[in-house]
Amino acid sequence: MGRDAGRLSLILLLAPFALWIGLLILLPQIGIGYVSLREKVGFNRYEYGFGNYAAFFGEPIYRNTLLRTAWISVLVTVLALILGFPVAYYIAKMARERSRAALFLMCLIPLWVSDLVRAYGWIVLLRETGVISTTLVSMGLIAEPVEMLYNDVTVVIGLVYTVILFMIVPLVSTLQGMDDALLEAGYNLGGSRFTVFRRIVVPYAMPGIVSGCIITFMLAAGSYLTPILLGGKNSSWFTEQIYNQFITRYNWEAGATFGVLLLGFTSLVVWAGLKLTGQSLATTVAKE
């Protein structure tokens, strides 16, 4: 009786998870994979094969867009880590108990606004007739208004701003678990600030660093609005290519192929990153 009830509750608890994974993740992936393998040869006539993939690798602009997307995403991830780590360290270790929650909340507030509005905020600041440009002109520092939108630097800034929170949150939670005595022991045994940071803080925070990097990289590589709005037509972001194939050119087969390739390639980058730093996915969840 009790065992049956236990089993029933397990099934009931797992059902939403199974439905979610099955219907919203596995099924669409299978569908996309299936579509990517077919080629339209005539009205309602399809052939199956790797023709779409061959077409991708045959066209340098597609390849380069994917590589560029991955490279900028890596850059965004590294910048988010460099900028996010001190913030997370301050919140977790140096801020007082009372201000900690407030600081954390201040990091979260931008997330309450949609990506679109946040990107638009940058546009208001950076465009030719925007706040920064007009201010500089009125102060007499520059002669003519400058266009600060539509270049790679702006895209990187915008992306770092969008994703940095997802770096800070896991870092704060791992760093909060660190006993201050570990740092004091590090100094007491003769370590300099740098040694303590390199040999104690970073290894301890590694699970947070790894999970933060994976999340930010995946978010950056898969983002659409920020690169399009801030980078303009020539942002050459890979998600833009996917959108073009699906919507503008109505070429679902090519779009699906690109989707599969983006997932495959970003996963490959994450795997390579884990290998290079000698970490495993397990370290992101298992502590000690």
Place this chain on the structure above:
Amino acid sequence: MYDLSCASITKKFGAFTAVSDVSLDIPSGSFFSILGPSGCGKTTLMRMIAGFETPTSGDIRLKGRSVVKVPPNKRAVKMVFQHLALFPMMNVGENIAYGLRCRGDAKADIPRKVARVLERVGLPGVETKQIAQLSGGQKQRIAIARCMVLEPDVLLLDEPLGALDLKLREHMKIELKQLQHQFETTFLYITHDQSEALVMSDAVAVMNAGRFEQIGTPRELYDSPISGFVAGFVGDSNCLTGRLAEVRGEQASIDLDGGGTVVGRLSDASRPGDAVEVFLRPEALTITTSETNATLAGTVDSMLFNGANSRILVRLANSQLIEIADPSAATSVRQGDAVALTWQPDRARIFAGRAA
């Protein structure tokens, strides 16, 4: 030559004085304890010696050299933390090698030094074990080895036995003492557990409310405390309150609050009429059933059997409970018996009453 001396150290946090005008000198190679209740400032004092806090005034000298301006990572003082603070992401060997690498020892020497210190703490060959694989006592020894490999002038220990279970704690007390003998290094041990301090130390400083009440050997503290706080905190004591009635030389008689008069040895400058406390060690009391020479009367409330530490609880006329360790009486009295308690007046210590 003192390994460590502190000269009138004071530490204030805002308006709160955590450590007030504390001085101590620890001779080379001794086991020195600071004993006090939690919040008495002993941890703050230790953190100042380690360099994590800066004294508001006063001087700290290591082997005669002032270290107040020396940063914590440059002091020849190593510390065993309360929860040990072993680095969980390093194995045992790396934990011990950490300090050697920070000091810049030759790479080739490090494994040999690590192996030797592990041998000295009785855990040879555990270099590749993870910290989580060690037992509580082993972690303790690794934490000590990690400090001792650097050959510090003074080793600080901040209640390191607090997290262990009772049996292991008893065992580690003896082991710590032996390790200290073996390394011949000065140990400064901080604890709130009087039995740890008494068993291990060559000298003990009893600390209360930021000040040292008394510094002395364990025996001095136990047999001739200089204040009511020390008498009550070090070892077991029965405390009776009353008013000083009459002083004759060193001896005095006291009218107890609940009625009755006792005699004891006046140990401070209290005057007749002052509120005082009388401290009686359980082993100083003898139970008699005859009324002769009686000083206090009561009834046996209960017998607490604990092997050699057995106690008899006697309820006095004023309903206060008194603990007695009188092995010869343990078999002859029963619960409910009317008994009388006697003691040599010298072993009852009288101090001014504490405002509490």
